[in-house]
Amino acid sequence: MTTLLLVPLVLPFLAPILARRTFDRLAPATALWVLTASALALAGACVAALGALVLTGLLKLPAFAALGELVHPLRTPSDYLVLPAAAAATGVLTLGAWTLVRSAFLQTRAFRTARTQADRRPAAGDLCVVDSPHPDAYALPGRPHRIVVTTAMLRSLGPDEREALFAHERAHNRAGHHYFLAAAELSAHCHPALRAVRDTIRLAAERTADEAAAGAIGDRRLIATAIARAALASHAARSARPDFAPAATTGPVPQRVTALLESSEGRSRPTRWTAFLLVACTVLSVAAGTTGVVAFHRQVEIAQGEEGP
Amino acid sequence: MTDERRPAGELEAAVMAVLLTAGVPLTPGRVQTGLGFGLARTTVTTILTRLHEKGVVSRERQGRGYAYSPVQDAPGLTARRMHTVLDRDADRETVLARFVAQLNPGDEEFLRRLLEGDER
Secondary structure: OHHHHHHHHHHHHHHHHHHHHHHHOOHHHHHHHHHHHHHHHHHHHHHHHHHHHHHHHHHHHHHHHHOOOOOOOOOOOOOHHHHHHHHHHHHHHHHHHHHHHHHHHHHHHHHHHHHHHHHHHOEEEEEEOOOOOOOOEEEEEEOOOEEEEEEHHHHHHOOHHHHHHHHHHHHHHHOOHHHHHHHHHHHOOOOOOOOOOHHHHHHHHHHHHHHHHHHOOOOOHHHHHHHHHHHHHHHHHHOOOOOOOOOOOOOOHHHHHHHHHHHHOOOOOOOOOHHHHHHHHHHHHHHHHHHHHHHHHHHHHHHHOOOOO | OOOOOOOHHHHHHHHHHHHHHOOEEOOOOHHHHHHHOOOHHHHHHHHHHHHHHHHOEEEEEOOOEEEEEEEOOOOOOOOOOHHHHHHHOOOOOOOEEEEOOOOOOOOHHHHHHHHHHHHH
8 A cells, every 4th residue: 555655756756758758749739738737647646645645644643543533553564664654745745835835825926916017007909018128028817818028028029029929928828828837836846856847838838839829920930030039138138147057958948949940831740659658657646646545545444443354 | 910800909019019119209100110010001090099099108290190109107117116026036937928938058059040040
């Protein structure tokens, strides 16, 4: 039982590599769905397994055993194994819950501020322009959807490129990408390995919006140059700050630009089975987690004297 | 996308972007040339009139027509403060999808080469 509960805790460590594979092999929009659903399922299985471990530990304590109306001691592997595992699980769950609440608070506050300010101004269509020397642009979901762009960003792009930027942000809003990003954030707080998956989900959301914008504008190269110019302008404005980003990997911006320049219209990539390794890993994790929790529940029932051993 | 069947909101946004980048008041004709796509001048005039009625742009007489400029008022300054708040929360882009992420060292070189190749 306890071994089964460890599976959902260990399998997510494979997820970052498999998520990359899924992202590389599938069309961006499909990849976004598969990645987000897998991340949520892996996170759910992980939390369920941690919860079961915590309960196992608690029911080992006489006070909680009495509270749980156990008439026999709970049958588990050695206490030397179960109690430290339960203590560790409690710590991990507490830490995850705390960072989740903190992140939710910060993001809700940022979102509310942005929303209030955007609603206060009379809008030109869906555009909300912020007077700022830092080039920045983002999609602001809500009713109605808005695109927030700084004056510096508008000035660093040509007329065509501005249209490309607007098309990109509108694609985010239209497809409801903020739900995917929120789900990715939620799962990232459940297991440390899922943080890397969150980054892949973010990249998949950007790639999906890029492709949608390319479809709307009808010019892949234009989207690519708009992204490149916007990134360079933002980078120049921020170069005063210390740069802690490691140089180990290529950043998301060149990946997006390269993808736009590479794949010409109608190019269909062969979907290889490795794209679904992540799904397989997720299914395995959920199955092991479910079996583990069910087995735990049965052990508790036996200890409560409801069923013969 | 050189048509006028685009939603009115998108057209307004495009016209506003032209006015904001210009820095000087623009006539409908100048706005028309500054757009990234083709749009009839009468349509541009209609959009500018609508924006003026909303109080988003101001206009002044210039020759036989008007020249338009964006209104930068107190709300505009509040918006700057909002941006500072957003900038501080490092991971806000998880819910608010940002157009471009931070560049890694080396990325800059790659993008510069791409843009230079484009202009040649």
